[in-house]
Amino acid sequence: MxxxxxxxxxxxxxxxxxxxxxxxxxxxxxxxxxxxxxxxxxxxxxxxxxxxxxxxxxxxxxxxxxxxxxxxxxxxxxxxxxxxxxxxxxxxxxxxxxxxxxxxxxxxxxxxxxxxxxxxxxxxxxxxxxxxxxxxxxxxxxxxxxxxxxxxxxxxxxxxxxxxxGAYYPEGLNPVKIWIEDEYVRAVKGGIGEAKTGANYVASMKSQVKAHDEGYSQVLWLDGVHRKYIEEVGAMNIFFKINGTVLTPELNGSILPGVTRDSVLALCREWGLPTEERKISIDEIKAAHENGTLEEVWGTGTAAVISPVGQLRWENHIMQVQDGGIGPISQKLYDTITGIQLGRLEDIHNWTVEV
Structure with missing residues (x-):
């Protein structure tokens, strides 16, 4: 002690x-x-x-x-x-x-x-x-x-x-717009992508400035080898709900293992939602948007908790999600996690610690 x-x-x-x-x-x-x-x-x-x-x-x-x-x-x-x-x-x-x-x-x-x-x-x-x-x-x-x-x-x-x-994003719980980066990379397996160190964040700034100039709140990174697999957003892990299944990129050594990410996976499984941690290609996301099965997208992190995503941009493709509104799972996750954090919901997982 x-x-x-x-x-x-x-x-x-x-x-x-x-x-x-x-x-x-x-x-x-x-x-x-x-x-x-x-x-x-x-x-x-x-x-x-x-x-x-x-x-x-x-x-x-x-x-x-x-x-x-x-x-x-x-x-x-x-x-x-x-x-x-x-x-x-x-x-x-x-x-x-x-x-x-x-x-x-x-x-x-x-x-x-x-x-x-x-x-x-x-x-x-x-x-x-x-x-x-x-x-x-x-x-x-x-x-x-x-x-x-x-x-x-x-x-x-x-x-x-x-x-x-207060809220990390000026939008608060209103959906944010995300730019999918296809020129620069943030991290590679074997590097320091899974470590919470400043070098990972300074590597993202060039793209973030570009995204902000185009009216987007954050950058979503693709992998540094194939340039096609989803990794994470600058300040958040990312989730997709496609045709009833909740998907998030697997932890591969270049993705930060988020605490809120882990909590969201636990809650989704508890609620009976099919969940998968695996490689997700940007082509899969584009195809799901085009065939109407991309139901929700949200980011998770300590700062924002849950941040619904209303629009994704990749190259010249603009992908609107939930008509730009908040999806039901995003809202339920936000209400549940903040309810536990504020002591308003029963903490059956023993996630909170009293000071």
Missing amino acids: LNIRIEKTKDPKVLPGKDNPLKFGTIFTDHMFIMNYETGKGWYDPRVIPYQPLNLEPSAMVFHYGQEMFEGLKAYKTDDGRTLLFRPDKNIERANRTNRRICIPEIPEEDFLQAIKTVVKVDEAWIPTKEGTSLYIRPFIIATDPYLGVRPSDRYLFIIILSPV
């Missing part, structure tokens, strides 16, 4: 008003968690301190070789005043999988969870309660050795910051 030192701020910020629109990831709470690592010493000096800038050497390895990871999860305030986390064990498991892939020392699961709970408890007053809002939790680790040479760092910082947020 960590012995976490807590230093409260002497200059607290003004909390956002209840009617203040919370743009995703722009407001940060009063405090942050931080812990150091040094080879031969391990993780040490866990503390909660006032939110503040970091003091790093210009030669810190994170700036030059990108050795860093991050995670994302949320805290929710229930109607009876409890604070709940949603499946934090899965985020911690994924974080350590990323750590192993990019040679960052792992953090014991119980220490990781204690750190999250502690900083959330300190800034509990920041958890918004308006419908559709939550407290976004961003744990991350950066390499801090002042060294210009390609090797794993000997020093790291583990940090957790918090941000009260």
Whole structure:
């Protein structure tokens, strides 16, 4: 168990008003968690301190070789005043999988969870309660050795910051438009596509700018070898309902194993819906649209939870889905998952953890 030192701020910020629109990831709470690592010493000096800038050497390895990871999860305030986390064990498991892939020392699961709970408890007053809002939790680790040479760092910082947020997309639960990328690739099997590290996201930015310029919210990636198999959206995993069956790309080493993705698969199977995790070609999606069997498309992720897709564009093909509206399964999944997260539905899966 960590012995976490807590230093409260002497200059607290003004909390956002209840009617203040919370743009995703722009407001940060009063405090942050931080812990150091040094080879031969391990993780040490866990503390909660006032939110503040970091003091790093210009030669810190994170700036030059990108050795860093991050995670994302949320805290929710229930109607009876409890604070709940949603499946934090899965985020911690994924974080350590990323750590192993990019040679960052792992953090014991119980220490990781204690750190999250502690900083959330300190800034509990920041958890918004308006419908559709939550407290976004961003744990991350950066390499801090002042060294210009390609090797794993000997020093790291583990940090957790918090941000009260509204909907990730401006559309909220209204369907988004997705651009299917056919020029650039995001990741390949054997690379770092399944790790949650910044390099995966910077690789997507060129296409995302292009998509935004064309009026699309996000980019859907095809595989980097054949350029025909669906992988994932920039910030989400992707699902298709075709002729009554729920399909999602199989985890193949280049796709991030999403926590919400796993939850959606569990719920669909529980509801008796046929589900398949397999290779899905863009030609299959186009054919299903043309023959009328493409019934629903939605994305899943911590930030958006469920994001219905109303339109797909691939090359010159515009594929309208559900007449641009929200499908019944997308709506049911959103209502169920958010109902569990907010403590309004029975948590038969033991997915929530109280802070």
